[in-house]
Amino acid sequence: MLRAIRRRIGVRSAKVSVRPEMPLHWRVLSVLLLSAVALALAGWIYDAGRRFAGFDKSQSGEQLLELQGEVTRLRQELAEVTSIADSSVAKLQMEKTVQEQLTVAVKSLEEENAKLKSELAVFESLAGNEHAIPSLSISRFEVLGTDDPRVFQYRLLATKSGSAGERNFTGRLELVLSVRTGERLDIVSQSGKDGSLSYPIQFRFFKRVDGKFALPGQGVLEAVEAKLIEGGQTRATQLFNVTKK
Numbered sequence: 001m002l003r004a005i006r007r008r009i010g011v012r013s014a015k016v017s018v019r020p021e022m023p024l025h026w027r028v029l030s031v032l033l034l035s036a037v038a039l040a041l042a043g044w045i046y047d048a049g050r051r052f053a054g055f056d057k058s059q060s061g062e063q064l065l066e067l068q069g070e071v072t073r074l075r076q077e078l079a080e081v082t083s084i085a086d087s088s089v090a091k092l093q094m095e096k097t098v099q100e101q102l103t104v105a106v107k108s109l110e111e112e113n114a115k116l117k118s119e120l121a122v123f124e125s126l127a128g129n130e131h132a133i134p135s136l137s138i139s140r141f142e143v144l145g146t147d148d149p150r151v152f153q154y155r156l157l158a159t160k161s162g163s164a165g166e167r168n169f170t171g172r173l174e175l176v177l178s179v180r181t182g183e184r185l186d187i188v189s190q191s192g193k194d195g196s197l198s199y200p201i202q203f204r205f206f207k208r209v210d211g212k213f214a215l216p217g218q219g220v221l222e223a224v225e226a227k228l229i230e231g232g233q234t235r236a237t238q239l240f241n242v243t244k245k
Contacts, residue, residue, distance in 0.1 A: 135161050136169060136228050138238035143224045155210035156226055158203060171230035173201045173209060179219035
């Protein structure tokens with residue numbers, strides 16, 4: 001019994017520690033402060049590591065701004081070059097169109113010049129043969145298609161040979177159409193008699209005639225015959241066979 005009492009109050013009794021009590025809000029504030037310091041230290045270490053590795057944030061931002069400016073400048077240059085290229089293409093297209101038009105005009109002038117030379121040769125031969133027997137003829141007769149498949153264009157040269165004292169030819173030009181409908185070949189009535197197109201014509205030595213006519217019905221034009229008629233008599237004829245495509 002005495003030993004137990006001694007153990008409780010003697011040198012061998014249990015140790016007792018005295019600690020000052022800290023308020024809860026100070027504890028929370030301390031934790032937050034230490035966390036902030038740790039985060040700041042971690043950020044500094046991270047930035048120091050990036051700078052050590054060559055990835056300076058400020059330099060990267062400056063380089064990014066420079067690259068953005070360079071991209072903007074290149075885009076402006078690209079837009080200018082594209083605009084110049086578009087203008088060049090449009091100019092080339094316009095020059096090509098003008099060249100094509102000039103080529104067509106030159107070809108037309110060459111054809112017209114050849115016609116004039118041919119007609120001049122005919123006129124010279126007629127004028128130089130005063131004692132020839134008077135006669136009428138049709139030459140260079142042709143029939144051409146147009147954009148409208150039912151409309152055709154024709155042209156011919158009517159000539160009259162003989163002495164200069166002969167009177168002018170006064171009559172009419174008739175075009176007789178041969179039209180095939182299925183297995184049947186018909187002379188289609190257009191105007192005048194016998195399915196002909198009749199046009200008044202008058203000339204002294206020669207006359208170039210051209211015009212258009214419409215094909216009636218749904219048949220296919222196979223041939224056209226041109227006639228020079230004077231006083232009810234046929235004085236000259238020329239047949240043109242239409243080329244089948």
